[in-house]
Amino acid sequence: xxxxxxxxxxxxxxxxxxxxxxxxxxxxxxxxxxxxxxxxxxxxxxxxxxxxxxxxxxxxxxxxxxxxxxxxxxxxxxxxxxxxxxxxxxxxxxxxxxxxxxxxxxxxxxxxxxxxxxxxxxxxxxxxxxxxxxxxxxxxxxxxxxxxxxxxxxxxxxxxxxxxxxxxxxxxxxxxxxxxxxxxxxxxxxxxxxxxx
Amino acid sequence: xxxxxxxxxxxxxxxxxxxxxxxxxxxxxxxxxxxxxxxxxxxxxxxxxxxxxxxxxxxxxxxxxxxxxxxxxxxxxxxxxxxxxxxxxxxxxxxxxxxxxxxxxxxxxxxxxxxxxxxxxxxxxxxxxxxxxxxxxxxxxxxxxxxxxxxxxxxxxxxxxxxxxxxxxxxxxxxxxxxxxxxxxxxxxxxxxxxxxxxxxxxxxxxxxxxxxxxxx
Numbered sequence: 001x002x003x004x005x006x007x008x009x010x011x012x013x014x015x016x017x018x019x020x021x022x023x024x025x026x027x028x029x030x031x032x033x034x035x036x037x038x039x040x041x042x043x044x045x046x047x048x049x050x051x052x053x054x055x056x057x058x059x060x061x062x063x064x065x066x067x068x069x070x071x072x073x074x075x076x077x078x079x080x081x082x083x084x085x086x087x088x089x090x091x092x093x094x095x096x097x098x099x100x101x102x103x104x105x106x107x108x109x110x111x112x113x114x115x116x117x118x119x120x121x122x123x124x125x126x127x128x129x130x131x132x133x134x135x136x137x138x139x140x141x142x143x144x145x146x147x148x149x150x151x152x153x154x155x156x157x158x159x160x161x162x163x164x165x166x167x168x169x170x171x172x173x174x175x176x177x178x179x180x181x182x183x184x185x186x187x188x189x190x191x192x193x194x195x196x197x
Numbered sequence: 198x199x200x201x202x203x204x205x206x207x208x209x210x211x212x213x214x215x216x217x218x219x220x221x222x223x224x225x226x227x228x229x230x231x232x233x234x235x236x237x238x239x240x241x242x243x244x245x246x247x248x249x250x251x252x253x254x255x256x257x258x259x260x261x262x263x264x265x266x267x268x269x270x271x272x273x274x275x276x277x278x279x280x281x282x283x284x285x286x287x288x289x290x291x292x293x294x295x296x297x298x299x300x301x302x303x304x305x306x307x308x309x310x311x312x313x314x315x316x317x318x319x320x321x322x323x324x325x326x327x328x329x330x331x332x333x334x335x336x337x338x339x340x341x342x343x344x345x346x347x348x349x350x351x352x353x354x355x356x357x358x359x360x361x362x363x364x365x366x367x368x369x370x371x372x373x374x375x376x377x378x379x380x381x382x383x384x385x386x387x388x389x390x391x392x393x394x395x396x397x398x399x400x401x402x403x404x405x406x407x408x409x410x411x412x413x414x
Contacts, residue, residue, distance in 0.1 A: 006234070006239075009241065009244040013243060013309050014249075014314060016251055017310030018306065027295060028303070031286065032292070041284070051280050053281070054277075063266055064266070072252075073251060074256065077251040101268040104199075127294075151344075153337075154394070155394050177230070179329050181329045185334040
């Protein structure tokens, strides 16, 4: 539900994996197979400027390219790392009233919705514990309700109960936000069996 | 989800039928995306490891280049001599150590490649709902199945064990020795429970009674 760019992450994984695989297998071949090592020696001549025997000017040029390549590679890795996670937002509804022509802004904080949903869902007998978060999904807002039920609770009973509570929330907000209900295992209260009621 | 059946109630007051229908269709797309993301595994842990490997390689390249440009050497090693040594391979290198390190690198690359290319599912199912996008952990489904089977047979709390696969749910009943178990009623109870839950993809229920009875309190 978070804002991780999964396509970018998987592309980076495939590229890094392919590079490491080729490097590893190539090294093994060069070390053990004669024709691979002779091919490597042909290629090795182009590495001459990086070696100790090269003239100073050529050496400085080549190693400057290595320096630049290393910096670019490091920045790319940091960019990919910075796309992970995030996407949680602090406001649920922000409306400046332009559709109805009334001046002024209405802003509803995530905390209001979190408290309202938590207190309404928390009293359901099947629910052990829960967490409510608001995320940014495709430019809009979406609510995630993560419920850890008691042992043996019926997922359908939980879904029906939450549907009713979300319908009340819709009436309150005047807007139907997308809601994800995640019924997860474990957690506090899940060891106890369903309360008798 | 169907947007039509709530359009007339006008919960929002001002923006009536057209607005609600529009958000309904938009939610369909959001819900498909959210459910797909929640039922497939996240690779962020592997991505972090791969990017750290990349950062180490990049830092080594920058460090080596800085040493050469400043005409320094560390621990008596000049990066230019290292390049010369690599270009002369396999002469002057120990085969066991080189092949060992290369095999580790190749294996790491294979793991990253597999993580990037292969589809991975989380042990979860989606559930139908008119209003919500719902995902359920398989463990919750299993414990609901065990509870349903137990309530039809009046067995003790740890006499039923449920296992949920992608399209099946197995419940094993282990009654105490000498206790007769209505297996058909238990199967019907589990099947009814899963008809009510209505998972996507649908699962079929199977109940087995373990013939070897237990002896306990």
